Amino acid sequence: MDRRSFLTKAGFAGAGAVAASTTLAAPAIAQGNQTWRMVTTWPRNFPGMGVGAQRLGDRITAASGGRLTVQVYSAGELVPPLQALDAVIDGNAEMSHGAAYYWQNKSQGLNFFTGVPFGMTSRELTGWVRYLGGQEVWDEIYDQFGVQGFLSGDTGTQAGGWFRNELTGVSDIQGLRFRTPGLGGQVWQRLGASVTNMAAGEIFQALQSGTLDAAEFVGPYNDLALGFYQIAKNYYFPSFIEPGLATELVVDKAKFQALPDDLQAIVRDVCQAEYDAVAADFAANDPRALQTLVDNHGVQVRQFPEEIMEAGAVAAKDILEELRSSGDELTKKVAESFVSALNIVRRKTEGTDSLFIQARERYFQI
Incomplete structure (x- = not known):
């Protein structure tokens, strides 16, 4: 898909482009029916996540028979994409759809509900959140802000990113201007990169202008639409910082209850x-x-050199240990819960699932 065509069809004229005069209308309530506003961090019609957010809203509307109608606003239509959560906290929307690690400035513990470097796969993450105490500690963090989060989407293991030049080792990372968020961004920063976060619709222009040397977003499905291949040809797999990314739906807790x-x-x-x-x-x-x-x-698919993988693993472990001894009690509690659950769920993934994948790759080609 051509990037320009995608953005035109999406009606997305640049993330964060919101007129200063924009006001949010109050939710409609009539005869027991309610209309809730969902603000998202994604461009409209964005493959996977944007489409998923719209479908989520439509399914709630349909399943409730219109008693709870969800009106979905894509990135920039009502608020800038990285202000979606604040819109719910401030009472200007009832729902937001995004990724919890976008809000790490509010609590480092929120990183654990999106993706942890060398951490859980998406299936493992659901095991933790649904059955091993993850939802409960997530609720404790969001209670501070009067909201509640739910897992709402799963990209699986992501791509490692787009780079103008081939990477041969850690020395190539020094000073690299790289778009990547969350704990993964902290890992790359410790490896020597200059890290920033920005919304999907801003990345292409930053690459094109030379503001960025490299960027990672999700994977081929999204990245093809965003047109990164026009600027950088070296595409690295897999991501070691986002092994199983989850999106979230956040609701105003008082209104939800x-x-x-x-x-x-x-x-x-x-x-x-x-x-x-x-x-x-x-x-x-x-x-x-x-x-x-x-x-x-003409994209070149590559794997990260062992030196980078090993250095990334060391940095990821150091960061995780620091969070486990954090002065913030909730972050420490989330980190401890995550590590405890990881040591349970990884037994099946590594002892059963991965062994089957290896056997299928070796013996079963059709």
């Missing part, structure tokens, strides 16, 4: 269904998009 029990259940259940739906979308379309990037656009 004021809903009838059945509407609360619809929101929770639709989020869980969308987590799986988005995962299937990426599973089906990432491989096809990657083939297009290679065959039609």
